[in-house]
Amino acid sequence: MPIEPARLPVAGAGGVGGEWRAGSGLDVVRGVREYVAGDPARLVHWPVSARHGSLVVKELEDPASRRLAIVVDLRGPGGGETAEAAEAAASHAAGLAVLALRAGFAVTMATAESDGGRVAAVKTRIDVSRRLARAVAAEPPEGPFPPSTEVVRVTADGAQ
Structure with a gap:
């Protein structure tokens, strides 16, 4: 008999509950670095870029890890x-x-x-x-x- 999973809200990702899906903004950020031409715009860390005065991008943890x-x-x-x-x-x-x-x-x-x-x-x-x-x-x-x-x-x- 298959056991159906409970639908649970996930809290703790920045204090926000919601559904946890790949690519939903719950990527694990390992660090930040200077922007290099060709980096995806979705990786730009806007708050740090504003403080730094130039574009800074997020380095994400390898999902396999x-x-x-x-x-x-x-x-x-x-x-x-x-x-x-x-x-x-x-x-x-x-x-x-x-x-x-x-x-x-x-x-x-x-x-x-x-x-x-x-x-x-x-x-x-x-x-x-x-x-x-x-x-x-x-x-x-x-x-x-x-x-x-x-x-x-x-x-x-x-x-x-």
């Missing part, structure tokens, strides 16, 4: 499972994973499964659904994750 690990803990309060809480946690994890994939992140999911913990990359919405369909209410592994990976923990007990 943006990694997110989602640790999914389906145990409810007290370590037990409540179907409703587990379903809500799985839905939130699915929504987060799909948004991150659309934004160009490399996504890894850590789940507890009937044969033990599993940490694996997911590349599509179908991969996400399959991983969450196999997840059980037990302690998920906490890694290992690739270097410079942002880790988010989604729990059924409400803790983050």
Whole structure:
């Protein structure tokens, strides 16, 4: 049975909530440098250019280096499972994973499964659904994750 991701507003990108999509202005800026003929106008950092007196462009982080690990803990309060809480946690994890994939992140999911913990990359919405369909209410592994990976923990007990 496919698990449908929850539609969640994403806050934290400059304090603005909204839908997170690749190219929606949520690029990670690594730094700024002087404008060079041929640089795309969309990369001009207008506030810094105004202060500097000449055009300055943003240098963006390589999208391939943006990694997110989602640790999914389906145990409810007290370590037990409540179907409703587990379903809500799985839905939130699915929504987060799909948004991150659309934004160009490399996504890894850590789940507890009937044969033990599993940490694996997911590349599509179908991969996400399959991983969450196999997840059980037990302690998920906490890694290992690739270097410079942002880790988010989604729990059924409400803790983050």
